[in-house]
Amino acid sequence: MPQGPLVYRQRLLTRITHWLWAISLFFLMLTGLQIFNAFPSMHIGLESGFDYDNAILSITAREVEGEVQGITRILGAEFDTTGILGVSGGEVRAFPAALTIPSKTSLATGRVIHFFFAWVLVITLAVWLVASALNGHLRQLIPTVADLRALPQDLKDHARLRFHHGASYNVLQKLAYASVLFAALPLMITTGLSMSPGFNAAAPWLLDLFGGRQTARTIHFLTMLALLGFFAVHMAMILLAGPLNEMRSILTGWYRTDGDDHA
Amino acid sequence: MLDRRKLLLGGAALALSGCKVFDSATANDSTLRRLFASHEGLTQATQRALIGDRLAPEFTEADIRQGQRPNGSTDPTSAAYRQMAETAFRDYRLTVTGLVEAPQSLSLADLTALPSRTQITRHDCVEGWSCIAKWQGTALGTVLTLAQPKLTARYAVFHCFDAIERNLSGEVFYYESIDLIDAYHPQTILAYAMNGAPLPVANGAPLRLRVERSWVTRWRSMFIRSS
Structure with missing residues (x-):
């Protein structure tokens, strides 16, 4: 655990926007799965192929000897996903009730939210x-040349779960946050x-x-999966790097650093 | 560490217990639902400002790779409709009433005698699927010009042959409305032909309203009422 001085790392605006994004993305994802359920397949091209096949993913159900099976098809490969995808809770539905808002099928409600x-x-x-462009926060997210030079070492340290608690973001953090804010979210908005x-x-x-x-x-859906992947890693990093310190910094702005690192 | 793990598991269990947590908040009559729906005015105003009178994208013959997938009710059951369908809609009349100076009653022959517009467009179902087809019909604007909407008219309401439910007073028919901006848009047509053939019953015969810059929720027109 870091023993160095507390530094003020996140401004109030950064903290507020962080939590607004967290809440928004939670509802966007679960209502998005509700909307997906209305037509549970993903296609490549101008239109959805009904007389020809241009689907890369579909989540359907079919009856086999009196039993309803949930079938997930990814790039032509078929998986039996009964109980989770295709059929769940005794119902034919792509994503289960636990993963959609509202829990029952309602495209209209899903879209409104x-x-x-x-x-x-x-x-x-x-x-x-x-x-952030005005207050300089934006620059803190762009990796510097020195950051990029430190990338191999930073990767090694992260792989060994050896974390540095600095006053500024490390290069992997910068790359992760920048790709969410400057690539994934703009892509979500424009594909949407x-x-x-x-x-x-x-x-x-x-x-x-x-x-x-x-x-x-389809890109909208795949980018959602990428954001979900980011969320999983984000949560794992918080737990591994010291959840109380990390939570304090995103709630109050104050972050305890390693004593030897004042960068 | 153990407590943290418990906390984490507790959080996961809450998430997995289903999104029933949000069901009451999202019910049609809830205050929160009204808050969520409050964006609709902003969404509409933004869209109007962005699209003006621009056209929806049109496609080429080569982009028509399949038949038009039917949606909604594909085979209306009302007796009046069945009778008309059996006689190739010879007795069909499109009536235009309400806030108009000159109410109209037009047969299919009357409509096909008016200038027609053909467009290859993408049909987007609100569910998420798309299908490209060629539509031919009379511009709704042409029909409205004949009927001369009064200055107070702002919307066109379409009453359809498709029964959506049955209650004590009989069948309840589907209806839909658009504002006069969409109604006079050049690509807004009353289509009587699709992919080079008369419009099939499954796709909305005798007339299907196409509003190309909007979702496909429109259906076969019985009459139009300006309001």
């Missing part, structure tokens, strides 16, 4: 971006907008960029 939190996310991101027929009229070029509406929908 999804778009509400999409606005919260977009507005929060815009406020954060402008404020590309699913709107109204927005397609405003920016048809965006649809062309993604390779069609169904590809945009």
